[in-house]
Amino acid sequence: MKPYAFGVDIGGTTVKIGFFETAGTLVKKWEIPTRKENQGGQILPDIAEAIKGELAERGLTIDDVEGIGMGVPGPVLNETTVNKCVNLGWDVFDVAAEMSRLTGVAKVKAGNDANVAALGEMWQGGGKGHSNVVMVTLGTGVGGGIIVDGKIVAGAFGAGGEIGHIKMSDTETECCGCGKKGCLEQYASATGIVRKTKSLLAETDTPSVLRDLAEVTAKDALDAARDGDAMGCEILEFVGDQLGRALSYISCVVDPEIYVIGGGVSKAGAILIDSIRDHFVQNAFHASRVAQFEQAKLGNDAGMYGSVKLVL
Amino acid sequence: MKPYAFGVDIGGTTVKIGFFETAGTLVKKWEIPTRKENQGGQILPDIAEAIKGELAERGLTIDDVEGIGMGVPGPVLNETTVNKCVNLGWDVFDVAAEMSRLTGVAKVKAGNDANVAALGEMWQGGGKGHSNVVMVTLGTGVGGGIIVDGKIVAGAFGAGGEIGHIKMSDTETECCGCGKKGCLEQYASATGIVRKTKSLLAETDTPSVLRDLAEVTAKDALDAARDGDAMGCEILEFVGDQLGRALSYISCVVDPEIYVIGGGVSKAGAILIDSIRDHFVQNAFHASRVAQFEQAKLGNDAGMYGSVKLVL
Numbered sequence: 001m002k003p004y005a006f007g008v009d010i011g012g013t014t015v016k017i018g019f020f021e022t023a024g025t026l027v028k029k030w031e032i033p034t035r036k037e038n039q040g041g042q043i044l045p046d047i048a049e050a051i052k053g054e055l056a057e058r059g060l061t062i063d064d065v066e067g068i069g070m071g072v073p074g075p076v077l078n079e080t081t082v083n084k085c086v087n088l089g090w091d092v093f094d095v096a097a098e099m100s101r102l103t104g105v106a107k108v109k110a111g112n113d114a115n116v117a118a119l120g121e122m123w124q125g126g127g128k129g130h131s132n133v134v135m136v137t138l139g140t141g142v143g144g145g146i147i148v149d150g151k152i153v154a155g156a157f158g159a160g161g162e163i164g165h166i167k168m169s170d171t172e173t174e175c176c177g178c179g180k181k182g183c184l185e186q187y188a189s190a191t192g193i194v195r196k197t198k199s200l201l202a203e204t205d206t207p208s209v210l211r212d213l214a215e216v217t218a219k220d221a222l223d224a225a226r227d228g229d230a231m232g233c234e235i236l237e238f239v240g241d242q243l244g245r246a247l248s249y250i251s252c253v254v255d256p257e258i259y260v261i262g263g264g265v266s267k268a269g270a271i272l273i274d275s276i277r278d279h280f281v282q283n284a285f286h287a288s289r290v291a292q293f294e295q296a297k298l299g300n301d302a303g304m305y306g307s308v309k310l311v312l
Numbered sequence: 313m314k315p316y317a318f319g320v321d322i323g324g325t326t327v328k329i330g331f332f333e334t335a336g337t338l339v340k341k342w343e344i345p346t347r348k349e350n351q352g353g354q355i356l357p358d359i360a361e362a363i364k365g366e367l368a369e370r371g372l373t374i375d376d377v378e379g380i381g382m383g384v385p386g387p388v389l390n391e392t393t394v395n396k397c398v399n400l401g402w403d404v405f406d407v408a409a410e411m412s413r414l415t416g417v418a419k420v421k422a423g424n425d426a427n428v429a430a431l432g433e434m435w436q437g438g439g440k441g442h443s444n445v446v447m448v449t450l451g452t453g454v455g456g457g458i459i460v461d462g463k464i465v466a467g468a469f470g471a472g473g474e475i476g477h478i479k480m481s482d483t484e485t486e487c488c489g490c491g492k493k494g495c496l497e498q499y500a501s502a503t504g505i506v507r508k509t510k511s512l513l514a515e516t517d518t519p520s521v522l523r524d525l526a527e528v529t530a531k532d533a534l535d536a537a538r539d540g541d542a543m544g545c546e547i548l549e550f551v552g553d554q555l556g557r558a559l560s561y562i563s564c565v566v567d568p569e570i571y572v573i574g575g576g577v578s579k580a581g582a583i584l585i586d587s588i589r590d591h592f593v594q595n596a597f598h599a600s601r602v603a604q605f606e607q608a609k610l611g612n613d614a615g616m617y618g619s620v621k622l623v624l
Contacts, residue, residue: 075599132468146565148465155567156444159599166564167557167595178597245479252478253458253565255467283479286490287387287471 075158118145244279262296387470430457556591
């Protein structure tokens with residue numbers, strides 16, 4: 001194997017680029033803006049320029065590069081073809097072939113961003129040492145990445161790991177971003193936690209420190225739970241129940257060794273993870289109840305790690 | 313590849329043995345009783361004798377045999393080790409090594425019976441031509457088999473595809489065989505359908521041909537639905553909803569190309585499959601809604617086909 005590789009995590013605002021030794025060390029990371037004008041036509045050329053510039057600066061050539069892995073915010077088929085990335089303005093095209101053409105690097109692979117983050121956490125993060133891992137990303141939405149025998153389960157229609165859209169409720173009146181009503185994401189994302197908090201504030205008389213805040217965040221709600229605030233605890237219980245229940249379904253399908261919980265909301269740490277695990281154990285099939293739960297370790301770097309892992 | 317192989321499906325009452333050409337043709341199939349005495353210690357020797365007898369009769373030797381695949385009614389780790397089969401009296405042991413020792417055939421692999429049935433249906437049955445398949449077996453219980461990229465997802469704790477134990481209800485008062493309450497199996501198995509029917513008969517005044525039967529079966533209930541019987545239709549709607557909903561969860565995890573519906577209950581055919589699909593589409597993430605639904609084609613032979621496929 002050649003000594004170096006690039007892991008590229010393409011987001012709606014910035015592109016994170018990681019220059020790696022193929023043994024697994026992240027040597028350097030930096031960001032460039034995501035230029036979305038002209039249907040995102042400048043994004044790949046910008047990345048190619050950044051990669052070629054980095055190599056030139058180090059006196060290296062593409063012969064020193066094993067490959068380039070890319071994470072993109074949308075479904076990817078066969079590790080090559082983007083099936084629309086609305087956030088980037090991209091339609092359907094072979095993103096791997098295009099990057100290969102732009103850089104001259106033969107081995108280029110792409111994956112969905114949530115999936116490659118899961119792969120990164122399996123490789124060098126919270127799931128290290130395991131090959132059957134489910135990563136749950138609790139951010140603005142709820143994302144997932146399913147790893148079976150060390151490989152991403154991308155799904156036949158690119159929807160593998162879309163666990164935020166498991167339907168949890170029949171009585172929901174608001175729409176999820178996906179168009180359905182009652183998705184896990186509507187309850188367990190940062191947005192969902194804020195919504196739950198606001199509804200409890202409006203509909204109950206429960207005393208809470210949260211009543212004193214001008215604008216409440218998911219962090220406020222979970223911090224309040226840690227401090228023993230009654231409403232905070234109710235919110236934590238609600239979120240833990242929704243997630244524990246959904247993960248019990250997942251274990252009846254792929255039965256992972258370990259769940260890695262990441263994303264901004266996961267910074268709540270042990271209280272959240274313990275609550276999820278408790279509810280998981282209550283709902284899971286007996287053989288799966290021993291699954292481990294870990295907090296993600298790589299933060300925003302997970303996508304770079306997982307992207308580069310695609311080509312190693 | 314050598315010209316022949318054996319596919320063995322070990323059930324609680326009989327062992328089904330299939331003698332295959334490695335190109336995929338089932339040349340001969342027969343059954344022997346499953347002798348469960350002495351903790352099932354006679355089961356593998358009986359199978360080995362049957363295989364050696366068949367070879368001798370055909371003037372063949374183990375040099376003509378590519379391998380032996382076995383399906384067993386319990387969890388299997390690494391395609392070799394049975395992790396307890398209560399039905400057979402087996403504890404934890406390397407069933408593949410033991411069969412290899414008994415027959416002299418080097419390549420022996422084992423899988424869970426529901427999983428190998430799924431593999432068989434993918435290979436030569438309702439899922440033919442697909443490599444991402446979920447099989448749902450509606451019998452006394454509800455079993456499942458998850459195939460991703462042509463391979464069985466056995467799960468870290470042997471519970472991959474235990475879809476009958478997805479928790480569907482919080483209000484259930486009776487226990488499932490697994491010890492939980494509210495499992496899919498309690499509603500969508502033959503047993504579950506009978507239970508639902510009896511409860512509707514007792515608790516409603518809905519007129520129905522089912523009231524005239526001394527003992528009602530799942531087949532009676534679904535036959536009544538096909539004839540437009542009001543209660544039959546209500547039962548069908550209930551079963552379709554439970555299954556469609558559960559399969560929508562599965563698509564958010566592994567997003568298969570196709571669901572293959574098998575087991576005795578699936579003989580209801582199109583009315584059942586259409587109802588499952590309708591409810592699936594109502595609940596599934598948009599990208600996954602195009603998944604196909606097919607009836608299983610191999611019946612009781614699926615386990616033999618899938619078992620032999622393990623070694624091909």
